[in-house]
Amino acid sequence: MNGTPRTVIVVGSGPTGLLLAGDLAAAGLPVTLVEKRSPEISNLSRAFGLHARSLEQLDARGLAEPLEAIGRRLDRLRFFDLRLDFGALPSRFNHVLMVPQYEVEKVLRERAARAGVEFRYETEVTGVRQDRDGVTVAVRGPGGVPGELRARYVVGADGVRSAVRHAVGLPFPGRAVIRSVVIADVRFAEESGAELVGDSVPGAFVVIAPFGDGYHRVVGWQREHNVPDSEPVDLAEVKELVRRVTGRDFGMRDPRWLSRFHSEERQVPAYRVGRVLLAGDAAHVHSPAGGQGMNTGLQDAANLSWKLAAVLHGRAPDTLLDSYQSERHPVGRSVLRSSGGMIRLAMASRPWSRALRSAAVTTLDHAGPVRRRVAGLISGVGYRYAAPRGAHPLTGRRAPDVALAGGGRLYEALRGGRFVLITPDPPNVGGGDGAGDGDGRADRLVVARWASGRRTAVLVRPDGYVAWAAREADGAAVAAALAAHVG
Template sequence: MNGTGTGLGTDPKPIPHPGAADPTRSVIVVGCGPTGLLMAGDLAAAGVPVTLVEKRPHKISNLSRAIVVHARTLELLDARALSDEAESLGRRLDRMNLFARLTVTFDALPSRFNHLLVLPQYEMERILERRAVEAGVRFRYETEVTGVAQDDAGVTVETRGPGGTTEALRAAYLVGTDGMRSTVRTAIGLPFPGRSVIRAVLLADVRLARPPKEVLSVHSRGDAFVFFASFGDGYYRIVAWNRRRDTLESEPLHLEEVRETVRAAAGHDFGMHDARWLSRFHSDERQAPSYRVGRVFLAGDAAHVHTPAGGQGMNIGMQDAANLSWKLAAVVQGRAADALLDTYQAERHPVGTEAMRSSGAIVRLAMAKHPWTQGLRAVLTTTLNAITPIRRKLALQITGLGVRYAAPEGAHGLTGTRAADVELEGGRLYEALRGGRFVLITAEDCADKTGLEDRLAVERRTGHDGDSRTTVLVRPDGYVAWAADAPDLRAIEAAVEAHLGERVGLAP
């Protein structure tokens, strides 16, 4: 067992995970944002006893920084029967405008969710919390983590609850989804290298008398930039910054300062009024070198933070959770070896790195200070706008649809790619994924063979397109684990055995 973490606090006697007869078969999640709620809900839905620890009181704020849900995240919600509700609460946008010259369109995305969804984080949390409660997650609000220790058998989490009461919870694994200032990350001794990119970023939700033409846009002039996004209810989210105003995050913010910054960036303030929320924050680029230390994992902002450009933060955190949750469930329930959990680092760490690069590039374009760099920005954005393949690649990257995991040498070209939502005889693929199992999409002569249905969903694709003979094994997170063109039963058996860990005895 590698990696041991300890923290400050008393050493109360560990107690079993609440509701679990065997703490070696349970998981503790720390942090009740979208990443933690998705993680906990997935685990509980898979039958894993899980406790979600949150230091805040039980209250979902009606104010939040994250407001954009991307196509890949909507697909993950679809695989949990939650996308229709999210879509009904948000506003669909098919494009975003950068610097008045570059328009990124989403209506041609290879997804049924060919748009952005403007949906405040608090609405996402409501949806995910309800699912977690229904799945049986045990919540511990007003409970702070004071220490973490692990051994070969599990993890002990020391906590301080309401009134200062101390308690030690015991589980097989711990997942820290507790944000940029993660207590879990600190307790296991992981650094969080990086730097502050922008100080004194202004956030405001306001009404606009003269809204911009594009409901999602970025404007920049001189030393200032501003980002607009429409909630669809008459309010707009404003994210603004002025290089010349380096104010402490703790300083009060007034609407007039937001007006001045927006005027500096866009030329006028769009008649903003009726602010319902004003706040400051500083934007960092940081990433933990490892997302795993022994039995402890990090996800979301606890593992990586980057600038808000592109609206990727909440989305990448939820995608982290979807990647890790099914793997944890398989290992905790004895269906897979512990080595499966190492693939979380291998697959998701590069995604976090790329998000820092892409969001950072947008912000650095916006922060262009000198005339020559501003001229370069104008030329670059105009050129990109004229090259459709590059704009398409940018859209795929921002929305998460372009993420591809490494595949073994000689593997089929689909291996490691996001699985498209193909039509099946039993419905769509992402409907089939709602069972939380692997899905085997195969030819008719294989689909009716016995020995598979108790381990995974077996489906046959409808239609007669060029891929109709390609057999595909899709992971619970919607990525292709294995594929082959017209394989025999022995090849399918070997693939299922390799990825699900049990022999299924298909071939005679």
């Protein structure tokens, strides 16, 4: 079962692992994806929507359009009287796309398979041992057959109970915030409205989100019904909870999924231990409030994949991987805080706490800049990464999907997993629009010009963040930036 050593082993075939493995394989790297489930078992998780930044990352891989075609776009969110308008986001995806996680996994799995990822299903990680040259992963394959796999790096994207995290001895500090949350995908006989809606009464809340396929996702909780996750959920319980909070059950019927879970807030102190890295729920887990879990994991993968590819192709030092921790750990911490604040708003039951919630919501509702900032953080477009002192103000910021000369746009240019250099005029790097230079950068650099009259030169990383920028940059400055970032 040892097989040929792989460059990277990704553990976990959820959205995070699939995006990461697909990126690495598309970059020409041998990748094995290890999953303890069988391929027939759908990952029916509580994730139910894609935010703007995740859609941008999928767009950079040519995957946003198929999901947009089957999902339902919501440009507003009402969460316990707090109204957020995503229609004002500075993104072509100025909405939340309601689409089940298994649909996201489907398009990511198909892409990974086309790129050449080796899938090993029904294979469970039982140990991880790393040395100076690589990592040995002990596994138990189909039928319980033991074996070992070898790679230069291993990424654990295997969820909240991560075997990889446990094997490298990383703590997962935090606590359970709320228990016995019910979750259901059901049809409604009555229309619930076009918004994602959260409502509450003392001691109970529900969140209702419409999918684009006739089903609605219902998430609910009531304080006095605190039972183990293993306790079965039936449609009658969900109906009673929704009636208690909203006054009606919308003619709920035809459940395709009923489950119960508890919500935790946890984050590992380090996303990297030598040659082992963690991403998604293996690194951070939080309440489903705001629908940020799957989205944060996808953005972890987008940040890590191009860095691993650069290191493994010999274009960057191993220390580049340290920036994955410095960039993504603060984002994970911020998501814990924002989702935790939202779930605590939902759980407010005492008169003083509900009055405090009402006052906070009223303040936010009348503070446009604050409300826009909250929408930016929940959607992911509001995050930026730290930049070196003295760097251009654009450095570290998310690059919007700007128009390029010739009719293209930035996120189309990013689809090859390459850097994109945008300049006012073609710099002396050879090839002009859409080409790299004569020193072998064509496979990792696209050169383009602004469609507008902008005079700033901008180098955009493969994950859509600005690596370098300068106004009126000369050829020497551009060449230095390319050498430092592209290799």
